[in-house]
Amino acid sequence: MANYDLIVIGGGPAGYVGAIRAAQLGKKVACVEKERGGGTCNNWGCIPTKALLHDAELYHTMTHQAADSGFKIEGLSFDWTKIMKRSRTVSDKGAAGVEFLFKKNKIDSIRGEARIDKTGSVTVTLADGKEETHTAEKTLIATGCVTRPMPGFPFNGTTVIGSKDALALQTQPKSIVIIGAGAIGIEFAYFYNSFGTKVTVVEMLPNVLPVEDTDVSVALERSLTKQGLTILTNHKTVKTEATDKGVKITVANAKGEEKVLEAEVCLVAIGVLPLLPGGAATPKLTDRGWLQTDANYETSLKGVYGAGDIIGPPWLAHVASFEAVQAIEGMFVPGHKPKKIGIFPGCTYCHPQVASTGLTEQAAKEKGLKYKVGKFSYAASGKARAVGESEGFVKLIIGEPHGEILGAHIIGAEATELLAELSLAITLEATIEEIEATIHAHPTLSEMVKEAAEVAAGHAIHV
Amino acid sequence: MPKLIKMPKLSDTMTEGTLVKWHLKVGDSVDLGKLIADVETDKATMEMEAFESGIIHKFLIPEGGKVTVGAGLVVLLAPGESPPDDLNAFVASSADAPTSKKDEPKSKVATTQTDAAAARVSSKLPPIAPAPNRRVAVNNGPRVKASPLARKVAEDRGVDLSRLQGSGPGGRIIRADVESAPVSGASASPAKAVQSIRPVAGPDDQRIPLTGMRNIIAERLFASKTQIPHFYLQMEVDAAPLMALRAHVNESSEKTGGNKFTLNDFLLKSVVRAAATVPAVNASFDGDAIVQFKHVNLCVAIAVPDGLVTPVIRAAETKSLLEISQAVKDLAGRAKNKKLSPDEFAGGTITVSNLGAYGIDQFAAIINPPQAMIISIGSIRSTPVVNDKGLIVAGQRMWIGLSGDHRVVDGAVAATFLAEMRKLIESPALMLV
Numbered sequence: 001m002a003n004y005d006l007i008v009i010g011g012g013p014a015g016y017v018g019a020i021r022a023a024q025l026g027k028k029v030a031c032v033e034k035e036r037g038g039g040t041c042n043n044w045g046c047i048p049t050k051a052l053l054h055d056a057e058l059y060h061t062m063t064h065q066a067a068d069s070g071f072k073i074e075g076l077s078f079d080w081t082k083i084m085k086r087s088r089t090v091s092d093k094g095a096a097g098v099e100f101l102f103k104k105n106k107i108d109s110i111r112g113e114a115r116i117d118k119t120g121s122v123t124v125t126l127a128d129g130k131e132e133t134h135t136a137e138k139t140l141i142a143t144g145c146v147t148r149p150m151p152g153f154p155f156n157g158t159t160v161i162g163s164k165d166a167l168a169l170q171t172q173p174k175s176i177v178i179i180g181a182g183a184i185g186i187e188f189a190y191f192y193n194s195f196g197t198k199v200t201v202v203e204m205l206p207n208v209l210p211v212e213d214t215d216v217s218v219a220l221e222r223s224l225t226k227q228g229l230t231i232l233t234n235h236k237t238v239k240t241e242a243t244d245k246g247v248k249i250t251v252a253n254a255k256g257e258e259k260v261l262e263a264e265v266c267l268v269a270i271g272v273l274p275l276l277p278g279g280a281a282t283p284k285l286t287d288r289g290w291l292q293t294d295a296n297y298e299t300s301l302k303g304v305y306g307a308g309d310i311i312g313p314p315w316l317a318h319v320a321s322f323e324a325v326q327a328i329e330g331m332f333v334p335g336h337k338p339k340k341i342g343i344f345p346g347c348t349y350c351h352p353q354v355a356s357t358g359l360t361e362q363a364a365k366e367k368g369l370k371y372k373v374g375k376f377s378y379a380a381s382g383k384a385r386a387v388g389e390s391e392g393f394v395k396l397i398i399g400e401p402h403g404e405i406l407g408a409h410i411i412g413a414e415a416t417e418l419l420a421e422l423s424l425a426i427t428l429e430a431t432i433e434e435i436e437a438t439i440h441a442h443p444t445l446s447e448m449v450k451e452a453a454e455v456a457a458g459h460a461i462h463v
Numbered sequence: 464m465p466k467l468i469k470m471p472k473l474s475d476t477m478t479e480g481t482l483v484k485w486h487l488k489v490g491d492s493v494d495l496g497k498l499i500a501d502v503e504t505d506k507a508t509m510e511m512e513a514f515e516s517g518i519i520h521k522f523l524i525p526e527g528g529k530v531t532v533g534a535g536l537v538v539l540l541a542p543g544e545s546p547p548d549d550l551n552a553f554v555a556s557s558a559d560a561p562t563s564k565k566d567e568p569k570s571k572v573a574t575t576q577t578d579a580a581a582a583r584v585s586s587k588l589p590p591i592a593p594a595p596n597r598r599v600a601v602n603n604g605p606r607v608k609a610s611p612l613a614r615k616v617a618e619d620r621g622v623d624l625s626r627l628q629g630s631g632p633g634g635r636i637i638r639a640d641v642e643s644a645p646v647s648g649a650s651a652s653p654a655k656a657v658q659s660i661r662p663v664a665g666p667d668d669q670r671i672p673l674t675g676m677r678n679i680i681a682e683r684l685f686a687s688k689t690q691i692p693h694f695y696l697q698m699e700v701d702a703a704p705l706m707a708l709r710a711h712v713n714e715s716s717e718k719t720g721g722n723k724f725t726l727n728d729f730l731l732k733s734v735v736r737a738a739a740t741v742p743a744v745n746a747s748f749d750g751d752a753i754v755q756f757k758h759v760n761l762c763v764a765i766a767v768p769d770g771l772v773t774p775v776i777r778a779a780e781t782k783s784l785l786e787i788s789q790a791v792k793d794l795a796g797r798a799k800n801k802k803l804s805p806d807e808f809a810g811g812t813i814t815v816s817n818l819g820a821y822g823i824d825q826f827a828a829i830i831n832p833p834q835a836m837i838i839s840i841g842s843i844r845s846t847p848v849v850n851d852k853g854l855i856v857a858g859q860r861m862w863i864g865l866s867g868d869h870r871v872v873d874g875a876v877a878a879t880f881l882a883e884m885r886k887l888i889e890s891p892a893l894m895l896v
């Protein structure tokens with residue numbers, strides 16, 4: 001039994017970041033985590049998938065692009081187990097890093113399952129079954145989410161899987177059906193396809209990555225199809241069945257015409273469900289089951305706050321960390337008014353990569369905003385051509401008459417790295433004039449951002 | 464193929480325009496260069512000429528209608544062509560998206576009419592153009608932390624950034640701060656924004672929307688009266704010698720069919736000559752400096768039916784009385800017909816306002832910013848005066864006044880200027896040499 005200024009429940013990008021921020025502010029902090037530090041992001045999401053996708057891209061480069069550069073590669077093969085293992089090792093190191101940060105910041109890291117029986121205290125069931133209760137002035141719930149199953153089609157870890165299982169499949173499936181063409185579905189689709197698995201993606205909505213700008217979604221679908229994926233947009237999943245050999249998925253197009261897809265494995269990537277701490281004290285939830293918080297991230301329980309995936313969409317690590325820092329500063333920095341998420345970037349790490357922030361063109365149009373579009377294609381960039389990456393474009397949605405950046409959409413190599421300049425521009429309320437006035441090194445991919453700004457301004461040099 | 468003529472973008476800041484008058488009617492044929500309509504923008508009223516030919520099939524907005532840039536105005540058909548089945552669909556698909564390049568309006572605009580203050584002096588023409596309204600916020604005083612977007616929005620709305628508290632990262636002023644800020648004195652439309660006491664209009668009262676000219680008069684003079692520390696001097700002068708000289712000059716010129724001079728011509732000349740003698744008054748305040756101008760660019764206030772314009776006689780110190788007289792006649796004539804171009808309003812350094820013809824004895828005028836001085840001239844009256852022999856005699860007297868920007872001109876300097884004017888008016892032959 002100890003007394004803390006703050007107990008954080010959950011050690012992911014919201015929880016551990018919030019705990020560290022509070023410790024930096026001189027608070028006595030404990031962080032309760034039932035698995036290990038780093039959360040979904042480090043252990044079962046962002047980081048291990050990036051390891052796999054890196055390997056997939058490397059393999060794809062060797063098998064598809066190396067010959068263009070004059071390489072002759074014979075007898076190229078890969079070891080699936082090692083690929084999976086490297087990804088796990090990357091996560092292991094990240095988790096150890098979080099524990100290190102806890103120590104460095106003198107945060108008590110408690111391994112166990114937390115529950116809140118009454119406000120002001122947290123009870124933890126330790127691995128050995130023992131319970132301990134700690135008191136705290138403030139509690140931050142950052143318990144995150146888990147993969148949402150298809151109704152009537154429960155996960156079994158081998159043939160019907162979620163993203164977590166997909167990161168640890170011990171053998172490479174020959175075929176896979178992926179339900180859902182959001183970022184998770186698309187990333188795994190790219191990964192498995194690169195290594196030769198026959199991949200079919202089923203999406204209910206008209207486009208892959210439905211939240212992205214339509215131009216980007218269309219370009220991505222074209223590119224992935226060229227890479228050999230089968231993509232069924234506008235298709236509903238009407239029936240799911242786990243068989244001895246794998247799965248049978250019945251899908252129907254807009255006209256109601258049905259088709260049966262058979263595969264060894266089905267990856268369900270249709271969203272996430274909240275994962276709440278237990279206990280007798282139950283905070284109010286939204287109608288979708290997420291933790292309801294106010295402008296200060298406080299729940300209906302006094303002194304109990306929420307941040308990260310558990311308070312609802314968007315379910316993104318960088319959003320979670322932002323929210324946690326805001327919540328903590330609201331608790332412990334006098335006069336700090338926490339900010340809510342406004343504009344945030346979103347990235348998908350298939351190849352070509354997709355990165356965006358702000359409004360899509362559709363959204364700008366729906367809002368009735370006055371805007372213009374500046375689009376610059378990779379094919380027109382010297383650097384892109386030199387590195388054999390001439391697929392993709394930078395598309396800027398520019399407000400009229402002042403030239404502010406309403407939205408930025410990039411598809412192509414290193415899109416996710418190119419986006420930061422535009423995110424900063426939006427935060428600083430820079431306009432295309434400032435982007436144009438900034439010398440972008442030549443030759444770089446980032447020149448395309450400047451070129452797109454110039455296109456919007458009506459005086460691009462290289463188109 | 465039917466063609467759509469759209470509201471052209473006639474200035475950088477124009478977002479919408481008012482269709483003042485159609486010069487043609489349905490069925491008229493239109494050729495390249497033909498005058499179609501008068502369009503009033505935020506800055507001026509301009510003539511819109513056709514850039515395409517055809518027969519006018521339909522006007523899409525009535526006279527007085529206000530539409531955004533890029534919106535359809537007129538549907539043209541080729542001779543003998545039948546209109547599109549769905550006219551609305553045609554207009555909707557042809558009008559824009561006022562943004563992208565390809566939708567540039569296909570109308571050529573001849574800038575022939577505009578109004579005085581509309582000639583907003585461009586800040587790219589330094590000394591002549593202090594354009595103080597726009598620059599106070601950005602250039603003067605301590606450095607203001609504000610986002611580029613906030614600066615642009617502030618400039619548009621006339622918000623003084625130095626008065627705002629920023630809510631962005633590190634206390635930076637962001638767009639939201641500007642948008643929620645009250646418009647400052649130097650605003651784009653302060654007459655509307657700053658007014659806190661508003662009239663109560665009943666059903667019988669008439670509500671007259673501000674014309675572009677009225678709006679600019681409101682803006683400029685509001686800024687002037689609230690921002691410039693005015694002071695006022697008045698002086699009575701003997702106008703008899705001037706009356707006599709004018710009568711004499713006109714008498715001989717009448718015989719030869721020459722120019723007929725007005726009293727005002729002489730008075731303008733006296734202002735120009737006095738300014739040459741006291742150059743300190745021919746200046747502008749520019750934040751951290753005073754700009755003293757080489758040339759006297761004389762603005763003449765001219766009343767027009769719906770307002771007031773102040774066109775400029777450039778380098779007036781180089782012009783003879785005859786040239787000044789002819790210039791004023793030309794400007795006044797074209798001002799009444801709204802045929803002055805924007806550059807004819809730009810860059811004035813001293814303004815003269817003469818209300819003598821209306822029987823006004825004397826008045827204090829508001830400075831025409833960014834000038835440092837405006838001269839007000841009253842009527843000439845027969846009145847008893849004490850002459851230099853101490854006798855009361857019948858005299859011809861006139862009041863001349865000066866409103867000065869005390870940041871630029873002090874009382875003694877302004878008084879010296881007025882005394883110089885008086886010397887010239889009372890010994891008018893000096894003006895002719």
